[in-house]
Amino acid sequence: MSSxxxxxxxxxxxxxxxxAAPLPLAPRDAFPLLAxxxxxxxxxxxxxxxxxxxxxxxxxxYYETANANPHxxxxxxxxxxxxxxxxxxxxxxxxxxxxxxxxxxFVRGTTEAMNLVAGSWGQAHVGPGDEVxxxxxxxxxxFVTWQQLAHARGAAFRIAELTPDGRVDLDHLAxxxxxxxxxxxxxxxxxxxxxxNPVREIAALVRERSDAIVVVDGAQGVPHLPVEFDxxxxxxxxxxxxxxGGPMGSGALLGRRALLExxxxxxxxxxxxxxxxxxxxxWNALPHxxxxxxxxxxxxxxxxxxxxxxxxxxxxxxxxxERALVAAAMERLGAIEGVRVHGPxxxxxxxxVSFSMADVHPHDLATILDERGVCIRAGHHCAQPLMRSLGVxxxxxxxxxxxxxxxxxxxxxxxxxxxxxxxxx
Amino acid sequence: xxxxxxxxxxxxxxxxxxxxxxxxxxxxxxxADGRNTLCGDALTVxxxxxxxxxxxxxxxxxxxxxxxxxxxxxxxAVKGKSRAEADALFERFHALVTGREAPPAExxxxxxxPLAALAGVSRFPIRVKCASLAWHTLQAALHREPxxxxxxx
Ligand SMILES: Cc1ncc(COP(=O)(O)O)c(C=O)c1O
Numbered sequence: 063m064s065s066x067x068x069x070x071x072x073x074x075x076x077x078x079x080x081x082a083a084p085l086p087l088a089p090r091d092a093f094p095l096l097a098x099x100x101x102x103x104x105x106x107x108x109x110x111x112x113x114x115x116x117x118x119x120x121x122x123x124y125y126e127t128a129n130a131n132p133h134x135x136x137x138x139x140x141x142x143x144x145x146x147x148x149x150x151x152x153x154x155x156x157x158x159x160x161x162x163x164x165x166x167x168f169v170r171g172t173t174e175a176m177n178l179v180a181g182s183w184g185q186a187h188v189g190p191g192d193e194v195x196x197x198x199x200x201x202x203x204x205f206v207t208w209q210q211l212a213h214a215r216g217a218a219f220r221i222a223e224l225t226p227d228g229r230v231d232l233d234h235l236a237x238x239x240x241x242x243x244x245x246x247x248x249x250x251x252x253x254x255x256x257x258x259n260p261v262r263e264i265a266a267l268v269r270e271r272s273d274a275i276v277v278v279d280g281a282q283g284v285p286h287l288p289v290e291f292d293x294x295x296x297x298x299x300x301x302x303x304x305x306x307g308g309p310m311g312s313g314a315l316l317g318r319r320a321l322l323e324x325x326x327x328x329x330x331x332x333x334x335x336x337x338x339x340x341x342x343x344x345w346n347a348l349p350h351x352x353x354x355x356x357x358x359x360x361x362x363x364x365x366x367x368x369x370x371x372x373x374x375x376x377x378x379x380x381x382x383x384e385r386a387l388v389a390a391a392m393e394r395l396g397a398i399e400g401v402r403v404h405g406p407x408x409x410x411x412x413x414x415v416s417f418s419m420a421d422v423h424p425h426d427l428a429t430i431l432d433e434r435g436v437c438i439r440a441g442h443h444c445a446q447p448l449m450r451s452l453g454v455x456x457x458x459x460x461x462x463x464x465x466x467x468x469x470x471x472x473x474x475x476x477x478x479x480x481x482x483x484x485x486x487x
Numbered sequence: 488x489x490x491x492x493x494x495x496x497x498x499x500x501x502x503x504x505x506x507x508x509x510x511x512x513x514x515x516x517x518x519a520d521g522r523n524t525l526c527g528d529a530l531t532v533x534x535x536x537x538x539x540x541x542x543x544x545x546x547x548x549x550x551x552x553x554x555x556x557x558x559x560x561x562x563x564a565v566k567g568k569s570r571a572e573a574d575a576l577f578e579r580f581h582a583l584v585t586g587r588e589a590p591p592a593e594x595x596x597x598x599x600x601p602l603a604a605l606a607g608v609s610r611f612p613i614r615v616k617c618a619s620l621a622w623h624t625l626q627a628a629l630h631r632e633p634x635x636x637x638x639x640x
Contacts, residue, residue, distance in 0.1 A: 421504075422552075423550065423551035423552060424551075425526055425528075425550075425551035425553075425614075425617065426495070426551045426552045426553070429491075429494070429611060429613075429614060430491060430495075433489075433490065433491050440526065441525065441526045441527060442526070442527045446527065449527065455527045455528070455529070455549045455550075456526060456527050484491065484492070484495055485495070485500060485552075487497065487500065
């Protein structure tokens, strides 16, 4: 599962042209944390993105001008908070191509969204003898959630394996599908490898062979690719606001109305009820049925600002920018002795480069790079089942976003060269 | 010396490349598995006892240079020690890597002997777990009910 460095071993370093500069798509100045530290090389955006000033301003503006408990509308300020929340939902829904905005549920992030689907739809529809399918590249948020639901309901848990270059093996996936398949869950984009999965194609395959619901973990989709939920063919799609440049603790679950309306509530409390009797309670309409308690209005407003920011850049431009950086990084890193890049070709990824260096553990690489102000992730990337199939306990991962540029790639490569020298000593 | 060259000094790199007392023994009296859940580092430590003396200590493991070198140096340091002496050594070692005890001056052999090569870890607080994993695992092997899991959390 690697495009080996030996692909490039014929090239002498001197012959490798300096990187044709991908400039940042959005200036570092638009991100206060990056602006404050020009030497910082933040290459861990797949873990969480730095925040545009526009998002921080929107948060502050909400709390300074409109903060109240929404949906309690007895006074104008509460109406302002309700309107801000409603407006945020509409903007986020538009950004991800969901026409029916009431089918967008605000949640704490991808993890909570996945638990909501498993805890509500899964508990109601998965039973003994049924089958639940995930993939070898799923994040623990998806993998463990469905594994545990399957165990709790007496269903079989099946894992679709990957091709040698780190894509979902569609033939193997197809062979797992049948009349007992109730759920097929997979990531839009792998956080560990960057692989972009063909969501529409997979959804069509699932429909052809089963009545299963199609659940997409979009944590690495929405930040990096154009997403149009209504045309994806998925039943549910989850993402985290903090990876889109929005606040931590924000996120959304998108679902098809017919499914959401038929599903039992997942949490109970205020806002989600219609009538509470001594014995019986009825539920509020969508989206409120799934949003128990005081909603996180401030962070929803911040998330909407992040979506507006990205819409302004254009998601086609974002993915093109990331792919240019990934192509440059794969070429530059592949030429370093002992470096092996995992996963598929640059044009099948988002801005993620996962790699190993022979004889140097990813943790040691991360420490050496950190001394140069280069932040990378080292570890199992919440994807231990994937690491096992790669045959490595951990990888090093650099990930790019709209503020990344050629200087980031160069700093990464130089840091790796220095690690090589240090360990060869 | 920069912090990095102090951390990755030649003793560490040497023990990382050629870990001593590496591999499962034929005979042992105590064993434990250690795991650093955050990064996936995992190792197993075996102890052969002669009365109260650690007659032989061996390990296998997957991990970074710091955790491997630390495990290798530990096996050498505790061999021939009593349990109480091994515990006391861990105390001092932990004080060293967390910066509570100053390393010996250049060229001076301190009470920790070759373990002092890991003094550089104290400048990298996130790596203290890597340096202590083997020690926590040894402690578990010596003092814990068999079967209970070990982590550095
Ligand atoms: C692919 C993928 N799925 C799920 C998650 C979990 O997201 P969160 O921790 O924001 O709930 C992440 C982020 O780490 C991810 O990258």
